Amino acid sequence: MDRIESAPVPAAAECGQPEGDDALNRRQFLGAATRLGGLVLALSLPLPRTARARSNPASAELNAWLSIAPDDSITILVDRSEMGQGVFTALPMLLAEELEVSLDRVAIVAAPVGDAYFNAANGGQMTGTSNSVQDAWVKLRTAGAQARSMLIRAAAETWGVDAAACRARDGAVIGPSGARLSYGALAERAARLPVPQQVALKAPNEFRLIGRGLPRTDTPAKVDGSAVFGIDVRLPGMLYGTYAQCPVLGGWPESVDASAAQGMAGVHSVLTLDRGVLVLAEHYWQALAARKALRVHWNPGPNAHLDNAGIRALLARAADTDPGLVARSDGDVHSALRGAARTFSATYELPLLAHATMEPMNCTADVRADRCDLYVGTQAQQLSQAAAAVPAGLPPDRVAVHTTLLGGGFGRRLDIDFIPAAVAGSKAAGRPVQVIWTREDDMTHDTYRPPALERVSAGLDADGRLVAWQLHITSPSVTARVAPPVVGVDASVVEAAIDMPYDVPNLSITYTRQEIGIDLGYLRSVSHALNCFVIESFMDELAAASGRDPLEFRMRLLDKQPRHRRVLETAATLAGWGRNAPGRHQGLALMEGYSSKIAQIAEISFDAGKLRVHRIVCVVDCGRMVNPRIVESQIESGIVFGLTAALWGEVTIEGGAVKQNNFDGYRVLRANECPQIVVHLLASEEDPGGIGEVAVPPVAPAVANAIFAATGERLRTLPLGRFKPRGA
Amino acid sequence: MRIRLNDRMVEVDAAPDTPLLWVLRDHLNLRGTKFGCGRALCGACTVHLDGAAVRSCSVPLAAVGGRAVTTVEGLSANRRHAVQRAWIELDVPQCGYCQSGQIMSAAALLAANPAPSDADIDAAMAGNICRCGTYVRIRRAIHRAAELLRGGE
Numbered sequence: 001m002d003r004i005e006s007a008p009v010p011a012a013a014e015c016g017q018p019e020g021d022d023a024l025n026r027r028q029f030l031g032a033a034t035r036l037g038g039l040v041l042a043l044s045l046p047l048p049r050t051a052r053a054r055s056n057p058a059s060a061e062l063n064a065w066l067s068i069a070p071d072d073s074i075t076i077l078v079d080r081s082e083m084g085q086g087v088f089t090a091l092p093m094l095l096a097e098e099l100e101v102s103l104d105r106v107a108i109v110a111a112p113v114g115d116a117y118f119n120a121a122n123g124g125q126m127t128g129t130s131n132s133v134q135d136a137w138v139k140l141r142t143a144g145a146q147a148r149s150m151l152i153r154a155a156a157e158t159w160g161v162d163a164a165a166c167r168a169r170d171g172a173v174i175g176p177s178g179a180r181l182s183y184g185a186l187a188e189r190a191a192r193l194p195v196p197q198q199v200a201l202k203a204p205n206e207f208r209l210i211g212r213g214l215p216r217t218d219t220p221a222k223v224d225g226s227a228v229f230g231i232d233v234r235l236p237g238m239l240y241g242t243y244a245q246c247p248v249l250g251g252w253p254e255s256v257d258a259s260a261a262q263g264m265a266g267v268h269s270v271l272t273l274d275r276g277v278l279v280l281a282e283h284y285w286q287a288l289a290a291r292k293a294l295r296v297h298w299n300p301g302p303n304a305h306l307d308n309a310g311i312r313a314l315l316a317r318a319a320d321t322d323p324g325l326v327a328r329s330d331g332d333v334h335s336a337l338r339g340a341a342r343t344f345s346a347t348y349e350l351p352l353l354a355h356a357t358m359e360p361m362n363c364t365a366d367v368r369a370d371r372c373d374l375y376v377g378t379q380a381q382q383l384s385q386a387a388a389a390v391p392a393g394l395p396p397d398r399v400a401v402h403t404t405l406l407g408g409g410f411g412r413r414l415d416i417d418f419i420p421a422a423v424a425g426s427k428a429a430g431r432p433v434q435v436i437w438t439r440e441d442d443m444t445h446d447t448y449r450p451p452a453l454e455r456v457s458a459g460l461d462a463d464g465r466l467v468a469w470q471l472h473i474t475s476p477s478v479t480a481r482v483a484p485p486v487v488g489v490d491a492s493v494v495e496a497a498i499d500m501p502y503d504v505p506n507l508s509i510t511y512t513r514q515e516i517g518i519d520l521g522y523l524r525s526v527s528h529a530l531n532c533f534v535i536e537s538f539m540d541e542l543a544a545a546s547g548r549d550p551l552e553f554r555m556r557l558l559d560k561q562p563r564h565r566r567v568l569e570t571a572a573t574l575a576g577w578g579r580n581a582p583g584r585h586q587g588l589a590l591m592e593g594y595s596s597k598i599a600q601i602a603e604i605s606f607d608a609g610k611l612r613v614h615r616i617v618c619v620v621d622c623g624r625m626v627n628p629r630i631v632e633s634q635i636e637s638g639i640v641f642g643l644t645a646a647l648w649g650e651v652t653i654e655g656g657a658v659k660q661n662n663f664d665g666y667r668v669l670r671a672n673e674c675p676q677i678v679v680h681l682l683a684s685e686e687d688p689g690g691i692g693e694v695a696v697p698p699v700a701p702a703v704a705n706a707i708f709a710a711t712g713e714r715l716r717t718l719p720l721g722r723f724k725p726r727g728a
Numbered sequence: 729m730r731i732r733l734n735d736r737m738v739e740v741d742a743a744p745d746t747p748l749l750w751v752l753r754d755h756l757n758l759r760g761t762k763f764g765c766g767r768a769l770c771g772a773c774t775v776h777l778d779g780a781a782v783r784s785c786s787v788p789l790a791a792v793g794g795r796a797v798t799t800v801e802g803l804s805a806n807r808r809h810a811v812q813r814a815w816i817e818l819d820v821p822q823c824g825y826c827q828s829g830q831i832m833s834a835a836a837l838l839a840a841n842p843a844p845s846d847a848d849i850d851a852a853m854a855g856n857i858c859r860c861g862t863y864v865r866i867r868r869a870i871h872r873a874a875e876l877l878r879g880g881e
């Protein structure tokens with residue numbers, strides 16, 4: 001069989017010439033995708049119907065998320081980026097539930113930029129904060145119910161019967177006499193009807209899809225190589241680019257001698273941009289070879305002397321001299337500390353981390369005189385649009401953003417630093433350009449997870465009960481960089497700390513912002529990870545100091561938190577808390593985040609002084625689950641991600657440059673190091689909570705607490721992997 | 729230069745030092761094989777050379793010689809390989825970016841060892857990073873694929 005010629009061609013390559021419709025900003029929600037040439041970056045979801053539905057000019061748009069073609073093909077647009085967390089399955093399930101269609105009948109495509117797709121909680125069309133399902137929970141079910149109601153009305157009008165006598169079932173409307181009209185036959189008429197403002201949503205006991213572990217819609221394309229990530233986009237005449245940036249973060253090219261590179265095989269051109277040097281060639285390998293022949297004199301800029309010790313000193317000085325802004329204050333912590341029977345204090349330090357998505361940063365741009373098409377794995381469509389508009393020299397509404405599948409996001413693709421060079425390159429070359437960062441580029445020019453220095457004090461009364469808790473967080477603010485201005489406390493820095501579930505009458509959380517001169521970004525679970533490590537480690541310190549079992553110590557402070565009690569108790573039962581085998585040691589951690597509650601118990605041992613994590617038991621209450629199978633995989637995923645950070649996560653900076661530049665220096669958990677993971681999901685009828693990030697933070701404190709149980713040594717800095725017990 | 733790729737002979741017009749990865753992706757438009765690190769550290773680019781798993785980012789075109797190259801696209805028609813079936817059954821992929829490489833490593837393992845133990849799986853899969861942390865399911869899916877290969881359903 002001819003595998004070469006028949007190799008799957010992503011629709012991006014088939015989308016042909018743009019139509020040049022100048023009404024790009026009209027009917028934004030659906031218009032952009034269809035008018036810009038029937039773009040079916042359908043991300044190869046393996047439904048041949050997909051392409052047909054989207055390219056079928058007769059297909060009717062019932063709302064911003066749904067179109068139905070006369071041949072009954074149904075397309076659902078998903079306005080959140082699929083980066084592994086399952087939104088291409090969970091969000092269509094919400095709409096399909098009310099529409100009364102099964103998921104396997106639906107083709108799924110990524111939505112363009114559009115007002116309808118804004119996520120109010122994120123302040124834009126953005127995938128992050130684990131809130132895709134929470135944001136869509138009512139919105140998409142309502143959209144499905146409205147469409148269903150319009151289809152029923154269209155059928156009733158066709159038949160001249162009362163709509164109340166008709167019902168929708170499995171992609172068709174059934175009339176009182178048993179007559180049946182498929183959605184495809186009704187869609188055009190339905191789309192012309194007014195959108196009903198009041199629709200009743202199904203009661204949970206009527207759900208056919210929600211709550212079921214349906215297979216992911218994106219799996220088939222991800223097992224045969226046909227899934228289209230940003231790096232897989234191909235456009236006619238496309239050049240490949242590699243982008244050299246100053247090794248010192250924040251530096252720029254002062255002068256460039258490209259004479260040797262220019263003449264090399266396949267090289268199209270070399271462009272010196274504000275922040276780096278772009279080499280364009282017919283093939284990527286040629287571009288990489290030519291990049292090695294560049295002679296660039298870099299101006300290192302202000303960070304030439306930055307290193308980890310300097311960063312630490314900056315944070316420590318700020319922590320010493322600034323009282324901080326108050327993020328939460330209950331009771332009177334100062335008098336409570338003075339009056340406490342015993343007080344304790346400790347300082348915790350958290351390192352810089354890299355995102356290290358498996359797919360390195362990349363972007364493809366096609367700039368024309370009057371428009372720009374951007375093909376990019378992004379978590380932030382509007383920011384991408386704005387980032388492209390400037391180098392394209394076009395207004396943002398002339399930039400169409402085609403979101404591909406993301407080979408990992410973790411917050412890295414909320415940033416837009418990998419976009420402008422591709423756009424500038426395409427504009428200069430007059431051809432489409434794909435810029436791919438090497439792994440080295442990706443790792444040495446990440447927008448790193450901020451470091452933090454956290455000072456915590458607590459007071460226990462004579463009975464050993466926690467009566468005062470004071471936490472002072474000193475850390476840079478990502479929000480102040482990406483969404484200025486931040487007035488007062490950056491909420492993303494104090495999360496988890498201000499939601500601490502424990503009942504403490506006198507509590508103070510303060511924040512001192514201290515920048516460190518480099519670009520930092522949100523990383524999966526953001527500050528939950530830092531603050532949960534501090535809180536859950538220090539809770540363990542307090543339990544030990546008061547001679548209590550860590551579980552019991554916490555349970556005493558959770559009288560008012562039945563959901564937290566339940567996750568903790570269930571985890572303890574499942575893990576056999578306190579009944580560990582000889583040589584094994586347990587540690588636990590509890591957290592609330594993204595409206596979900598989570599407890600983890602790690603079981604470790606030291607074998608000839610070498611730390612080994614054997615098992616992590618995790619219990620989650622995330623409210624109602626749309627797809628428990630995806631929830632489970634996200635929890636597994638979070639645990640592995642959290643364990644990587646806990647054991648080895650640390651970016652070191654020397655002379656303003658990042659030392660780790662590939663997976664040898666920046667170690668991530670591998671199959672042979674992966675512990676047994678036991679996930680237990682609690683049934684709940686609460687509204688859905690987030691699941692993509694919540695499992696990351698508890699891992700580090702659970703393991704650190706287990707290390708304490710094993711060795712009596714308290715580790716207050718991460719990563720833990722370099723720890724050697726005394727005498728080992 | 730001609731190479732044997734997915735049961736066909738194909739003509740490649742690329743410099744001999746071009747890594748097989750980029751030959752596949754850029755010259756032959758087979759994009760299932762992914763770029764992750766370029767230094768044989770992550771496994772995203774895994775393909776088979778005469779049935780053995782290799783990191784195509786670190787195999788120059790000139791070194792391929794007469795050996796048969798198999799990529800994820802050539803593994804089976806219609807995702808019928810036992811590894812692909814098991815992957816679908818267990819919904820292994822998350823972002824999916826590493827999965828072509830994982831699948832090719834798993835297929836090579838099972839071809840050489842039809843009933844691998846957990847330790848065998850760990851050893852064979854340690855070179856394939858999954859940043860999404862699908863390791864638990866990969867292990868289960870390899871056992872399941874072994875079962876499918878033995879004729880189980």
Ligand code: FES
Pocket residue numbers: 762763764765766767768769770771772773774783784785786
């Ligand atoms: S890209 Fe070849 S091993 Fe990573």
Ligand code: FES
Pocket residue numbers: 084358407408821822823824825826827857858859860861862
């Ligand atoms: S599935 Fe995302 S890296 Fe493996």
